[in-house]
Amino acid sequence: MAELQISGDLIASENDKVRTAQKSDYDALGARLDRHGVDIETITNKVAAFFVAVPSWGVGTGGTRFALFPGHGEPRGIFDKLDDCAVIQQLTRATPNVSLHIPWDKADPKQLKAHADALGLGFDAMNSNTFSDAADQKHSYKYGSLSHVDQATRSQAIDHNIECIDIGVAIGSKALTVWVGDGSNFPGQSNFAKSFERYLGSMAEIYKALPDDWRIFSEHKMYEPAFYSTVVQDWGTNYLIAQTLGPKAFCLVDLGHHAANTNIEMIVSRLIQFKKLGGFHFNDSKYGDDDLDAGSIDPYRLFLVFNELVDAEDRGVPDFHPAHMIDQSHNVTDPIESLISSANEIRRAYAQALLVDRKALGAFQDDNDALMASDSLKRAYRTDVEPILAEARLRAGGAIDPIATYRKSQYRLKIGKERPASLAGGGGII
Ligand SMILES: [Mn+2]
Secondary structure (H helix, E strand, C coil), rough: CCCCCCHHHHHHHHHHHHHHHHHHHHHHHHHHHHHCCHHHHHHHHHHHHHCCCEEHHHCCCCCCCCCCCCCCCCCCCCHCCCCCHCCCCCCCCHEEEEEEEECCCCCCCHHHHHHHHHHCCCCCEEECCCCCCCCCCCCCCCCCCCCCCHHHHHHHHHHHHHHHHHHHHHCCCEECCCCCCCCEEECCCCHHHHHHHHHHHHHHHHHHHCCCCEEEEEEEECCCCCCCCCCCHHHHHHHHHHHHHHHCCCEEECCCCCCCCCCEEEEEHHHHHEEEEEEEEECCCCCCCCCCCCCCCCCCHHHHHHHHCCCCCCCCCCCCEEEECCCCCCCCCCHHHHHHHHHHHHHHHHHHHHCHHHHHHHHHHHHHCHHHHHHHHHHHHHHHCCCHHHHHHHHCCCCCCHHHHHHHHHHHHHHHHCCCCCCCCCCCCC
């Protein structure tokens, strides 16, 4: 039977150390926001209701194509991974759901559900894997999967995605994310039109297997592992896919899957406007698909993405409920600490975006007042919303300072003794 790993008493005693300071900071911020006509309680309640899913593959140490340097207490399988995910949720109260990757996380669905239930966790979108070969599979994905020239290979990839849906149904998931590594390394290696046609045909088969209340997310990525062309390379192609498949198909935006300097927030706006934004894989990048911690390189860009989401929320865009998920690879940090920090950064961007004075911004835009329009975003972004984030955690039973409390718990040391060192944990960069 799974049990919560961090003692409630420890969280309470750590909170007690900083409770007075937290109250004072929260009250001061409340007074400051009040002067601008903003009710801090409204913001805190919205932040407390904002959740982001943790990727099962993120709690193991990630690797590069050069090497993987595992840490202490690496999860040995999905049940250990769920235990680690529960620690993140216990301390942040921002991550109640886990996104699974099949076949890495394959297990008896009943046991998965029971283990997650006992930990107070649920499941977000399922992720299929047709970018690497499983030990027992008949046809290789070396030259592609859903767009492969060979029908038998495509069928195998389709069947795998349908199996992911079946597992997802059994554990309470409501969406499937499909990312394929299909593409080419040489001009002329594959026919662009034919491979995309085959991909669409395969996706249509998967789409047919979706339950009525499910969504399917296609994830674009401009390069890697294919370095000349990928079949689903950008948001335009992704939009075509979602549009072609039907109303249950949406586009997933992984922040790292674009060319450097791409205006991602504008892509988000376009997809919202045409009702095809399915959700996100949050992370950060400097050069490419670096899978760095959310908000660690360009927190302003993360804020600008959330500015579009809050704008849509504000305008009351119908049926607007994008899936928020993290997709990161942690190579030099304790993955649990990175995911705690990332969940907080994502909530921070949301809280800052909620502080934008949208009425004033709209008036500046209408007056062509570029400087003040920009300043109204900056004003919100400059606000230190940490007291709001801490208050949301505290009220939900989490930690005012989750990283400090995690370190105090010595969880890593403890599980390091229980889990023998191994290279297990699978890959982790998509
Ligand atoms: Mn991704």
